[in-house]
Amino acid sequence: MRKILATMAMAMTFLYAATVLSETLPKPPIGLENMGLVDSVDRAGRMIVINDSAYQLADYVIVHSLNNRSISIRRLKSGDKIRFAPLQTNGGGSSNPVITEIWLLPAFN
Numbered sequence: 673m674r675k676i677l678a679t680m681a682m683a684m685t686f687l688y689a690a691t692v693l694s695e696t697l698p699k700p701p702i703g704l705e706n707m708g709l710v711d712s713v714d715r716a717g718r719m720i721v722i723n724d725s726a727y728q729l730a731d732y733v734i735v736h737s738l739n740n741r742s743i744s745i746r747r748l749k750s751g752d753k754i755r756f757a758p759l760q761t762n763g764g765g766s767s768n769p770v771i772t773e774i775w776l777l778p779a780f781n
Contacts, residue, residue, distance in 0.1 A: 705755075705757070706722075706755065706756050706757060706758065707753070707754070707755050707756075707777070708722040708723035708725075708753075708754065708756075709722065709723060709751060709752070709753055709754075710722055710748055710749065710750055710751065710752045710753075710754060711723070711724060711750060712750055713745070713748050713749070713750070715729075715745055715746060718730075718731070719768070720748070720771065722754070722756070726768050727756075727758055727768055727769050727770065727771045728768045728769070728770045728771070729745065729770070729771055730770050730771060730772040732772065733745055733771060733772055733773065733774065734772070734773045734774070735747065735748060735773075735774045735775075735776070736773070736774065736775045736776065737776055738776055738777075738778060743776075748774070748776075752776060753776070753777040753778070753779060754774050754775060754776055754777060755774070755775045755777060756771050756773065756774045756775070757771070757772070757773060758770060758771050759771075759772065
């Protein structure tokens, strides 16, 4: 009987931990279907390379941390896993799509 109760308590603990973990991870909104690894970030030139593709960073780009807080673009680094939604063009002469919002993702996802 003790063994059964201990097994049930352990299973409930794991289920609770999984629920808490899923609630604390960032939840990017629908529309951020692109995911990739940051290859490089040129903050001065407002450019980012993700999965070997170049994108322009909007002047007002928002970067969301793992705890859903906005952070500085300076915190992005090579190797970060992100979700993003590029706009097709910015109308300012650049042929690169423009990114207005970035969500950092955990490395294990």
